[in-house]
Amino acid sequence: MKGRTISPGKVEGEAIVSKEPLGFYGGINIKTGIVIEKGHPLEGKSVKNKILVFPCGKGSTVGSYVIYGLKKNNVAPAGIINKETETIVATGVILAGIPCVDKIDIEKIKTGDRVKLDADNATVEIK
């Protein structure tokens, strides 16, 4: 699949997919990388070293700092794939240097899939 580069880099990993939007601030613990939003489909799961797939961001504008902090604390996702990346997530992944691509049909990706994300060329491959 071909999309749009938000932040460059190449990475391969296991996908963790949310059909619901994801807010990082109040949504993910900055120290552990575990989703903490009550009732969220990914609640209790870790995003560390995963290819994190969700349609779009939501909620607080502090989310960019949470993404940056996850990276500094070594619990960040290895890559991010969105349907539509908005500014808050984009700012976070650019600062943190996390590969990220959007404009992808994320319905095709399932949790547990082995995914190759080439954000330099804006491509996503399910292996």
Place this chain on the structure above:
Amino acid sequence: MYLTKEEEKILDGEKGEVMQRMFRLLVRLGEIYGADKMIPVKSVQVAGVSYKSIEDPGTEFLEDIASKGAKVKVLTYLNPAGMDLEDWEKLGFPKDFAKKQLRIMDAFKRMGIIVTATCTPYLAGNLPRFREHIAWSESSAISFANSVIGARTNREGGPSALAAALCGVTPNYGLHLWEKRQPSVKVNVSANLKFCSDFGALGYYVGKQIKNKIPYFTGIKDADTDQLKALGAAMAASGAVALYHVEGLTPEADLVEKKNLETISVGEKEIKEAYNKLNTGKKPDIVILGCPHASLREISLLAEKLEGKRLKKPVWICTSRMVKEVADRMGYNEIIAKAGGSIVADTCMVVSPIEDMGYKTTGVNSGKAANYLPGFCKQEVVFANIDDLVEGQL
């Protein structure tokens, strides 16, 4: 994307490493979202101020920028901090937390940012005009500026707003363009809305439904700025709504194209559903009002309710330092304090470490706070209107 000669120079590093790094972020965002050029901004609101939100990585990021002598070019205000910056000790905020928070404030001050610490800058002296281009973070303030004032800002992340403040420009895309400010869904409201919490419940429900779309509301007969601030804040928290229009009330409502929109309806049933969903607790240990930060009108209302009464359990109302000053002059602080309550400035319940201060269940009248408190402060929530909340603490 077109860059002026001056801007090219910043990108080449002629204005220093910090400016280069910050401007590169803006250019990258501009390229992603198809901006044709940079546009000057007149006002910035920076989020990511509480130590609780940004922790050590964010603190070091800000101190690095400040230490290199970078200064903001336009009027720049700050979001709430993690504590009352003056009365933190009296209110029981932990000392080591305070130390780190003060380091963050110092870094911002060195950058020339007004160290205000409020999520309602528009009530405290950072007020853009209709159609002015601005770069704001703080989801509730973005919603208010775009919708109620008709200024123009994207949903900036904390660092991208800071970059705009240091560079004085923002990429021209998204909500800066008139064609991107058109509604994509109509929301017919038949429910009767009285309290701010009713508007919060409406916002929570609609935000969940429409995610990042632009709604056009009909059926809201009247709403003051406190109620609109509650509506926008809840919509921005449960979804990513950065702009809404209300027929007859908001400045762009008459001007936008609203034909052939998909429609959703919100009646009493949906409002009740939202109240039920947000209520996870039974009896509050503390009631915290002022999310977003209370206006003077909201504080005077609380003072009226508490006059001559005695609270069994604490009630806080959060606001900006500026509004607290006036409340003090009017004697509201004294009335609230005599009853056993507190006016807390510079911070709020979401960004302060209330879970470390012994509170387990918090009562709120804000859809936004009710949305965040369970995840971020490990709180059970009682979401109700101000009358019921205050009555329950007496």
